[in-house]
Amino acid sequence: MDKLDVKLWKLAARGQIVPKRSLLKTPRQIEAIKKSAALNTAVLDHVASHIHEGMCTEEIDRLVYDFTTEHGGIPAPLNYDGFPKSVCTSLNNVICHGIPSEYEILQDGDILNVDVSTILDGYYSDASRMFTIGNISPEAERLVRVTQECVELGLKAAKPWGHLGDIAYAINTHAKKHGYSVVEDIGGHGIGLDFHEEPFVSYVTPKGSEMVLVPGMMFTIEPMVNEGSPDFFVDEDDDWTVYTIDDGLSAQVEYMVLVTDSGIEVLSK
Template sequence: MSVTIKTAREIELMRESGRLLEKVHDELGAFIKPGISTLDIDRLGEKLIRSLGGIPNFLNYNGYPASICVSVNDEVVHGIPNKHRILQDGDIVSLDAGLIYNGYHSDAARTYAVGTISPEAQKLIDVTKQSFFEGIKYAKAGNHLHDISAAIGGYAQKFGYGVVRDLVGHGIGTHLHEDPQIPNFPQRRRGIRLVPGMTLAIEPMINMGRADVEWLDDDWTVVTQDGSLSAHYENTILITDGEPEIFTLSK
């Protein structure tokens, strides 16, 4: 495993990459409403990323055909935008987006309500988001990587939710996916020790039902095996001497 420790200059570039990505998510979140297509979201997302001086890092990544991963309801991640997929009142939609700024990647995901959603769906979104914050309480120099994993999974499982095991968070920097892998569930070992300068993309993916997932025939879209709703929340963070810095969330 080769975990890169970022220099002060690299951290500044990643900080700016994250700041720009937060702007993209803010605009996309305001755009979500019944009647738009998932392709509308992708087109706006790519336009925003490029207008800010970024490059969409998902576009053509291992063949992925879009700039924004748009996953609706039982789709966990990597949904492919489509002009025929129209958001309906009561849906939930997860947007996973990233960009490259001066060679440095940022990565963040949010799950949004479409119109008026059920209290159960809102609770899933809220718990998934909070599980991220429970995890990064342990994202401090001197702790171990899997302290984060255990905190995320332990929190979500208290609500009876399924924590996806087939997909994990990751290191990030000059590449979208770097070492280490960051599971969202407890591990037998504590993992590597965290040190200042590590940059991580931490991303709980939580299902209302069981944890099991499967891939659709497009080889990208991951769905819950039992058809239950799924939510996703992710930020790019920096390990410091104190509290972690969240590059993709300023407020």
Template structure:
């Protein structure tokens, strides 16, 4: 018995093939991984994600106004919750698969998913990632920023800068009908110049109608691999850049099982935007 592989892309019933249909189907016929049609957002959905992105950016702007040495990460959580809910939205992280707070606050060697706590007090020289996801009218937007508390070491300053460059370089590599692997290859190439490790256990992702959608956006890899990126897709790029090894572990002292630590306990930095793929490249929907 011969089994035919199920196609991921189908033309709309009763409608002629568009140029996008033809291009995607040709790539699929060559064995490339293409998106399903539901990953291509409508104009209405994009408008909703864009509105969610405005609130999400506002949350991080509000954190930037107040973050300082002596502040607890629990205070950051309150700032985020109050701003988000005050603008008619919901924090996506709150109670997501047992995550107990509204935002992830990851300090120094914490790579991601740091849980806000009263006992986590920001100190002069810390670097901290604040990662927030907003749900507004059912639409999701996701971003994170790095903050340097006061004056830090040149090594940490460089790490934060290079992590942001990795995000920007990854975005430049994201072109319509290119591949997710093109993004990862560009990011890894830049990080390798500094002998930094790119975390492999976590990745960017599709977003918009759900918190996590296809595709997985790896931040390392090879050109021409992974899913084809098509206009109308919405996804995050969020490279986690470690000063040392790319390897990580989950903190055994975290009763929730969320906090991810660098394998050698050297610092890590991460920046994240939500992007819309257009006919001309990516548009940033969150900052």
């Protein structure tokens, strides 16, 4: 056993949840994944520079596909478990996994999550942003702003050798403080060597709980914050689109992060 194995063994013996060594990325893997993450961020920047009122979400899908493939990447969502598009576009009361459509036109007052995931040379990256269209309501502006604050506070709470629950507690506390709820049954995930790896990242668990944050871990911080109930339903026709149960607005911001010896590094956002 090396020093890290011994430390992980001691933590596990004390009842802590520790990651498998396979979840800890090597320096060579980290270097390659960072290239994928840089392209992922560039795709989001490309969307940001072109998104506008009156365009359909299908146009966003084309922007993502064309930019990604022109730069040597593959959109990770395309054909993933049958998902038909290159990006998720989740509008207003859609929590996540919205499917781009030529019939879905961005209108004044809309809020939209664009969730981009990229494969480059076999390595995966993932991040999402909220976009506001035209003049949004004060209620929508507040939800989007607080969701961004939740992610930043979750990031600040993340420390090497801390716990995933520290991130969750910071996020859930801030959301509840403003009268919002955090979706419980959909969360973040490990990433890098595959699209979705362990661990599942909850945003409603207590401080000091869940997996220990060990240097080399890579995962997403992506809470879904709802105006009203945290409950949802999945569209029966497409089996993907997740809607709020009460038709309230939902917002999501996603960062992809790496745990290092000295802190948390954001790889894509």
